[in-house]
Amino acid sequence: MSLLSFTDVSIWYIRRGEQPSQAVAGVSLAVAPGELVTIVGESGSGKSTLIRSAIGLLPANSRISGEVRLADADVAGWSHNRFARYRGTYVGFIPQDPGVxxxxxxxxxxxxxxxxxxxxxxxxxxxxxxxxxxxxxxxxxxxxxxxxxxxxxxxxxxxxxxxxxxxxxxxxxxxxxxxxxxKLLIADEPTSALDVTVQKQILDHLDLLRRELGIGILLVTHDLGVALDRADRIVVMRNGSVVEEGTSGEFLHGVRDDYTRRLLDAAPGLHTGRLTPRPIELARAAAGEHERSTSEYAIEVTNVSKTFTTRRGGVEHSVKAADDVSFKVKSGTTHALVGESGAGKSTIARIVAGLTAADSGEVRLLGQAGRWSRKRLSRSLQFVYQNPFSSLDPRFSVADLVTEPIRVHRKDIGRRDRYEIALELLDGVRLPHRYAKHKAGELSGGQAQRVAIARALSLNPEIVILDEAVSALDVSVQAEILQLLADLQAAYSLTYLFITHDLGVVKLLADTVSVLRAGSVVESADTASVLGNPQEEYTKLLIDSVPGSHLKV
Amino acid sequence: MNYALLKLGRALIVVWGAFTASFILLYLMPASPIELLFPPNERASIDPQAFKEMEHAYGFDRPAWQQYVDRLLAALHGDFGTSVGTGQPVIKAIGEALPNTVILAACALVLASLFALSIAWVATYLESARLRNLISSVPPLLVSFPSFLLGLIIIKVFSFQLGWFPPISGEGLRGLVLPAVALAIPVSGPIAQLLLRNFQTEYASPYVLTSYSKGTRKGKVLNTEVLRNASLPALTQGGIIVGELLAGAVITETIFSRAGIGRLTEDAVRAQDVPIVQGIVMLVAVCFVTVNFIVDVSYPLVDPRLKAVSKGVTA
Known part of the structure; x- marks a missing residue:
């Protein structure tokens, strides 16, 4: 007998004055004792809504139909107090964000x-x-x-x-x-907010508990790698319905559904080798006719150190964010800085961009050392951040956002020309022209990140720093953006400094890589040799922790 | 410790500022306080000689800065002069009136807090959206209801028609009930609004889901998880609430003919008894500053996140 079974469950959210929106549409699913079932889906697939109905934690504005059976009771639509008897003792819940x-x-x-x-x-x-x-x-x-x-x-x-x-x-x-x-654990993306090594420890631990205590686990994740590694059964959800269900062996031998196929193709952990750039119909290179540098190395960082000191309660604490860091990036290539949170990746990126001053050491950009003027620097170097929504003003139109750097730095370019350039840049990032008039708040995550990339390219820079630029995106969108970045690099001969915690995406885009830990470089070489034949224990641990990395498609 | 000293320093500056401002407004007015002792129709016929002598006796003939320094030094010793009307020392007049008002304000504060808490609690507990909205609309109603009208209605209904409580508040508990309620209702409005909003934000937090997942019932979730998080921010309103209580006391004590700071204020303002008015201004300033100081200093003790952390734990 199964611990939990959903039979034809549909869930709607109602808002006053609006049509009810359906989050889950007729899902049937069961979890048996000792079984680990994962639900995989992208944001908006209804996976979290579905599993919350099994512990009665849906928000008050939801309506449910169908049957949610825990042991022998149909618990669909129970009040909190009626549900209290089952919660904790029969079904345990691990929430998504440990921080809150x-x-x-x-x-x-x-x-x-x-x-x-x-x-x-x-x-x-x-x-x-x-x-x-x-x-x-x-x-x-x-x-x-x-x-x-x-x-x-x-x-x-x-x-x-x-x-x-x-x-x-x-x-x-x-x-x-x-x-x-x-008897049953429900986990809603329990490790998505954590570093890969911690994620591995926690998932290993859940696996152990399942084997030793025989509890059933229903795990929700957006990471197909996690599901393939761990699950007895995988359920793929999209737009509130189940599109495919099977064991991980069945998934690897061939999937029936197109969407699953796309997810599988997009999962970075399952990929081998760098993305090959596709040709891009090259527009006139934005607003930059300035001379491009001919130096061999676009970025040279030599012996850079930076220590942050904070005072709390009269006691000084110092954190070494960068400890004698050196690396070089050849023009037109991608260098990845990889490490877990607190490794100093972002500090080094800020030092390279001149936003933070280093305590010691030297940074040479495009072969030139010394201080760069703000203006010269912004024409040669641009940033793309993790969260496009917080870096784009939601009230600006896309065309204005994309050409904002031009408005600031190139006063000689008029309004009409700017709009032309905006359209060319949208072509470059493969966003249809009709989006030019949209506001940033109306875009999806992937579209907004395309706009952020277009904006970074508007002054025709030579160096682009990508600070976790694909980390917040769904896997399928992430794959598109990575491909786009590879295309743009070839078309505009860009040098990327690619900051990420995810080793899976490193091999897709990076030519060389530096592995960072607590502010110092653990290992630095070309991507194939670092990932294929790691010399350091820490690098091995990181690679080993990437979900799905042991599997062959 | 540095933090507390800094706050204390700021508090003293505010008190000094209040003293200076009240001195400028009250003592440097064009009309001499002596004139105000006489009825308006007799003012023209005051004997200039007697006027001079009185002015000299009260010290109003000296230069303004000298008066200021003298009064500031005297105030530091707790001497705010004597009432122009009764000749009683200001500190004594306030001291006599204060206990009555403190009792009234304390009762009103307890009533107001309990009332505000119950509104917020019940509105969050109820599942029915319609009932919840109905209860949520009570605090704005309380805020917008004029307190003098409320006091009169309460007297009319509970004293004159039902005869449950005396209309004139004397000593004892029975006389305290009506004025405390009349004072509590307008004060509870803003507190209830604040708590209601905090309850709703905190109730929507993910840690509430964690608590439910332990098998906790809704009432207990509200009591053990939401209550503390939601009421902490209300502490920061302490100073404003004390200000409202004192302002409300003027009207309430006048309506219920109850002796206290409110009545004293009303009488002193009506009689233009400048030393008493300044004494009361100082009392209010000190109350306000003390409450804010206590809130500032104690907040880190009740919210662990604000405590200075010397060592953290990491995995």
Missing amino acids: SLNPVKPIGRQIEDALRNRLRRHRLLPFGNGAHNLRIRSDAFRFLELAGLSAPEAIYAKYPHELSGGMKQRVLIAIALSGEP
Whole structure:
């Protein structure tokens, strides 16, 4: 008998004065004890909505039809208080974002004790004399924190959530989910916000719990690599419906559905080798007729160090964001800076762009050392950031956004010419002309990132720094943007400094790579040799942690 | 520690500023305070000699800066002069009136907070959108209702028609009920609005889902998770709320003929009793500054995120 079964479940969101929008359309799915089922889908596929219905955590403006069966009860549409009996004890929930999923003003220990108290209320021997009961709860809390992979629970027991790292918070949430000894775990992208090495540890741990405790797991992810690595069964969702279902073996041997095929092709972890640029119908190179440099290296970073010092409570803390960093980037190639959060990637990028001053060391751009004027620098070097929506003013039209640098730096170019240039740039990033009049707020994530790239290219720079430029995008969109970047590089002979935490995308775009850890370069060489034959333990660990990297399509 | 000293310094500057501003406004007015002692129709016939003597006795004939320095030094010793009307020292007049007002304001504050909390709690607890909207519309109503009218309505209904409480507030608990309610209702409006908004934002936070997933019931989720997070920001409004209580006390005490700072203010303003008015201005300034100081200093103690962290833990 299955632990959880959805039968023909449909979920709508209603808003006053609007048509109800359907998030889930007739999904049927079951999870058996000891089974790991993953639901894969891109944003808006309804995967989170579906699994939240299984623990009754849908928002108040949702309406559900069909049957959601937990053990022997149909729980669809139950109130919070009616559902309370099943939550924690039968079904545990691991939320998406560990950063905001713990109460910020409660110590960690209290938060897990709450969960235990809910369950153990009935087992109290006497209504008074709580000493023994409290002691039991405390030792149980320690046990579950250890079970979730926190080796020293007493050290964090009295800490508040903001004092823990993201990985530790996620483990606390796993401990809370396990503390009710549920038969079924529901996890909503439990590792998407974490570094790859931490992601691997946590997924390994869930796997272990499944084998040892025999609990069923329903895991939602946008990463097909994770699903292929771990799942007994994979369910692909799109626009609220299931498009394909099968084992990971079946998926690798050939998928029936076109959409799954595209997802599989787009998954960076499953790729080998660099993307080949496709020809681009080259428009007149934007607003730049200035002479391009002929130096061999576009970026040369030599022995750069930077230390940040903060004072808190009278005690000085210093963090080495860059420690004697050196690397060179040949003109027209891509150099990737790879590392986990806190490795100093962004600091180095800011030093290269002249936004942060280094403590020591030298940066040569296009063969020239010394200080660059702001104006000269912005014509030669541009940034593309991770989140296009926060770097584009939502009230500007796309045409204005794309030509904003021209308006600032090239006063000699008139309004009408600017519009012409905007259209050419949209051609370059393969965005139809009709978008020129749209506002940035009306664009999808992929379209907005195209606009951000077009804007970076408008002054015809030679160097573009891509700071996690594809990390926030869905895999299929990510693949398109990476391909576009490869095309543009060939067409405009650009040099990329590509900053990412994701080793999977490195091999698609980078010619050379530097692996960073805690501000220093662990390994730096051409991409094929670093990824194919890593010399350092840390690099091996990083490569090993990329989901789907061991699989062959 | 530095933080507390900095806040204390700022508080002292505000108090000094209030003293200076009230001195300029009250003592350097074109009309001499002595003139105000006499009824308007007799002012023309004051004996200039007697006027001079009185002016000299009160010290109003000296240069303004000298008066300012003298009064500032005296104020530092707690001496704000004597009432022009009754001849009683200002500090004593305020001291006599203060306890009554403190009791009234404290009762009103407790009532207002409880009322505001229940509105916010119930509005968040209810599942029915229609009932929730109905309850959410109560605070704006309270804010917009004029307090003098409210006091009169309350007297009319509960004293004259039902006869449950005396219309004139004397000593004892029975006399306290009506004025406390009349004062609490307008004060609870803004608090309720703030709490309602905070409850709704906090209730939509992901940690509430985590709490539900532990098997916690809705009432307990509100009490143990949402309540504290939602009411902490209300603390920062402490200074403003105290200001509203004191302002409300003037009207309430006048309507219910209750002795206190409000009545004293009303009488002093009507009689243009300048030293008393300045004393009250200083009292309000000190209250305001003290409450804000306490809120500023205690906030890091109640919100762990603001505590200075010397060492973090990382995986």
